[in-house]
Amino acid sequence: MQYNPVAGTTFRPDTRSRLIAATRVRTMHQALVPFPVAYFVAAFATDLAYWRTVEVMWERFSVWLIAGGLVMAALVALAAVIDLVFAKQKPAWFRALGYTLAMLLSLLNVFVHSRDGYTAVVPPGLTLSAIVVAILLLSTVPTSWTLTTRRRGARS
Amino acid sequence: MNLSLKLIRAANKPRVSAALALVVAGLGLASCDDAGGDPRRQIGANPVLPAVQQYLLPPIRIARPVPWGNNTPSVPNGLQIHALATGFQHPRSLYVLPNGDVLVVESNGPKAPVFRPKDIITGFVQTFAGAKAKDANRITLLRDTNGDGVPEVRSVFLDHLNSPFGVALVGHYLYVANTDAIIRYPYQDGQTSITAPGTKLTDLPGGPIDHHWTKSLVASPDGSKLYVGVGSNSNVAENGLEAEHERAAIWEVDTTTGAHRIYASGVRNPTGLQFEPVSGKLWAIANERDEIGPDLVPDYLTSVQDGGFYGWPYSYYGRHLDPRVKPQRPDLVAKAIMPDYALSSHVAPLGIAMYTGNNLPATYRGGAFVGEHGSWDRTPLNGYKVVFVPFSGGKPSGIAQDVVTGFLDANNHTRGRPVGLAVDRNGALLISDDVGNTVWRVSAAPAEPANKPAS
Numbered sequence: 129m130q131y132n133p134v135a136g137t138t139f140r141p142d143t144r145s146r147l148i149a150a151t152r153v154r155t156m157h158q159a160l161v162p163f164p165v166a167y168f169v170a171a172f173a174t175d176l177a178y179w180r181t182v183e184v185m186w187e188r189f190s191v192w193l194i195a196g197g198l199v200m201a202a203l204v205a206l207a208a209v210i211d212l213v214f215a216k217q218k219p220a221w222f223r224a225l226g227y228t229l230a231m232l233l234s235l236l237n238v239f240v241h242s243r244d245g246y247t248a249v250v251p252p253g254l255t256l257s258a259i260v261v262a263i264l265l266l267s268t269v270p271t272s273w274t275l276t277t278r279r280r281g282a283r284s
Numbered sequence: 285m286n287l288s289l290k291l292i293r294a295a296n297k298p299r300v301s302a303a304l305a306l307v308v309a310g311l312g313l314a315s316c317d318d319a320g321g322d323p324r325r326q327i328g329a330n331p332v333l334p335a336v337q338q339y340l341l342p343p344i345r346i347a348r349p350v351p352w353g354n355n356t357p358s359v360p361n362g363l364q365i366h367a368l369a370t371g372f373q374h375p376r377s378l379y380v381l382p383n384g385d386v387l388v389v390e391s392n393g394p395k396a397p398v399f400r401p402k403d404i405i406t407g408f409v410q411t412f413a414g415a416k417a418k419d420a421n422r423i424t425l426l427r428d429t430n431g432d433g434v435p436e437v438r439s440v441f442l443d444h445l446n447s448p449f450g451v452a453l454v455g456h457y458l459y460v461a462n463t464d465a466i467i468r469y470p471y472q473d474g475q476t477s478i479t480a481p482g483t484k485l486t487d488l489p490g491g492p493i494d495h496h497w498t499k500s501l502v503a504s505p506d507g508s509k510l511y512v513g514v515g516s517n518s519n520v521a522e523n524g525l526e527a528e529h530e531r532a533a534i535w536e537v538d539t540t541t542g543a544h545r546i547y548a549s550g551v552r553n554p555t556g557l558q559f560e561p562v563s564g565k566l567w568a569i570a571n572e573r574d575e576i577g578p579d580l581v582p583d584y585l586t587s588v589q590d591g592g593f594y595g596w597p598y599s600y601y602g603r604h605l606d607p608r609v610k611p612q613r614p615d616l617v618a619k620a621i622m623p624d625y626a627l628s629s630h631v632a633p634l635g636i637a638m639y640t641g642n643n644l645p646a647t648y649r650g651g652a653f654v655g656e657h658g659s660w661d662r663t664p665l666n667g668y669k670v671v672f673v674p675f676s677g678g679k680p681s682g683i684a685q686d687v688v689t690g691f692l693d694a695n696n697h698t699r700g701r702p703v704g705l706a707v708d709r710n711g712a713l714l715i716s717d718d719v720g721n722t723v724w725r726v727s728a729a730p731a732e733p734a735n736k737p738a739s
Binding site for chain 1: 342521597
């Protein structure tokens with residue numbers, strides 16, 4: 129990718145449009161970031177359903193949703209690394225750390241959910257699911273769906 | 285990144301890691317101890333029971349199979365062991381017909397359903413322990429006419445069965461407990477194969493889950509009733525209590541009508557049933573629950589009381605609550621019966637034979653041999669042997685003794701795993717081995733020659 133330094137005061141139309149395009153450069157991981165969020169929020173919902181109904185179907189939904197979210201999270205991590213290396217990105221630390229913490233807690237959570245019986249969910253699995261959702265809501269979701277920003281050197 | 289975000293970040297980092305540490309500690313995730321104590325502390329009437337422990341990663345300690353080669357299991361002085369026959373496909377239970385013919389049930393469970401990601405991993409791991417070996421779903425007959433321990437006849441006795449386990453002969457009817465039904469076949473003395481179609485006596489709880497699939501079987505001494513061990517459909521009711529309908533129970537089935545009632549309940553997996561010869565009472569071996577520690581819960585040997593409740597899933601070993609079950613049932617826990625005799629944790633007893641023969645030394649008479657298939661979730665490995673529980677006056681009267689060992693090699697690889705036991709017409713003990721695919725025969729060693737030079 130190439131970014132033209134904008135110098136002087138005369139903006140030619142093509143330079144201007146190129147600048148806008150450059151600031152809105154799409155990173156690869158950006159499209160994947162929402163998947164684990166959606167899965168883990170859904171898992172929290174099915175955990176709540178299991179808590180209220182003691183119907184094992186909900187517990188099974190939860191553990192598959194968490195496992196699926198972790199698979200997507202692995203893809204996010206891979207894509208984010210590629211973005212950092214090749215797309216002149218640097219980590220957006222607040223969002224990236226919050227997101228990473230949520231993923232690590234979900235890794236714990238998939239093991240907790242794999243225990244047998246009601247206590248696989250209530251209270252430890254449900255608690256973990258709630259913490260994960262809270263972290264994602266506070267760190268990632270309200271600000272941006274990207275975990276990186278453009279490196280300063282790449283900025284004009 | 286603007287200043288306010290930077291501030292939040294700086295303030296959050298230590299707090300976040302502290303919070304994570306709290307969560308990990310608070311949920312009890314940090315403890316992952318799979319090392320069990322001395323198994324002998326859990327043998328007998330009053331086993332030592334540690335506190336419940338829940339795992340993040342349940343320990344998996346399987347033994348990889350290796351061939352027997354020229355080795356055999358080991359037996360104490362005064363006994364000898366040799367292979368009665370080899371080359372079976374996952375032989376499980378054994379039954380001796382009145383004419384001395386030995387029936388070898390070659391069987392394995394139906395394909396386990398995948399409900400959770402865990403089930404995929406469990407299935408994968410079990411293939412390494414040889415537990416997913418191809419099964420024949422048949423019964424093979426062995427006939428040793430001259431009693432020398434070498435069968436002259438080997439034939440397919442019954443074929444195309446559905447995960448059979450228990451067998452019982454009453455008069456001229458042979459009852460076979462498939463995983464989903466008891467089938468009755470006509471049998472004439474000396475028959476080496478049955479081709480007549482069977483008739484169904486009663487359905488048994490089978491699929492679609494069929495977690496504990498083995499249906500053990502014993503006939504009452506008068507032949508009017510069959511007792512059937514029906515295992516639970518889960519470790520600890522995690523598939524829902526509705527999946528446990530009439531499971532984790534010992535059924536009493538009328539041999540004439542096929543009608544059944546629950547004779548005893550709350551027995552997680554009753555894998556073997558026998559009538560004790562002195563008292564005439566029904567006894568069972570049972571496999572208890574997993575994933576609450578290397579020393580919980582001891583598998584057991586117990587007399588079975590009519591109408592008795594033995595705890596599963598709500599409590600273990602009497603009234604010790606299992607916190608994992610919802611809803612809890614204090615009313616049932618209050619009447620949970622403590623089993624008679626602990627065999628120690630995770631040994632997986634799968635075969636029992638009350639010894640009434642005359643071939644083995646007199647010390648074995650009246651007691652119970654128990655085949656322990658062996659543990660998969662603790663260190664050190666437990667079981668993988670045949671033990672003897674002495675009985676006196678119809679009750680266990682001492683610590684279990686190792687009788688047949690050597691199923692594990694020095695590197696904790698498994699050459700074989702004992703399953704079903706039976707006593708043959710000559711009083712020798714037969715042991716099926718579903719990893720070595722062999723039936724072993726233990727008999728009294730020939731008397732030492734008197735003129736043997738002292739060494």
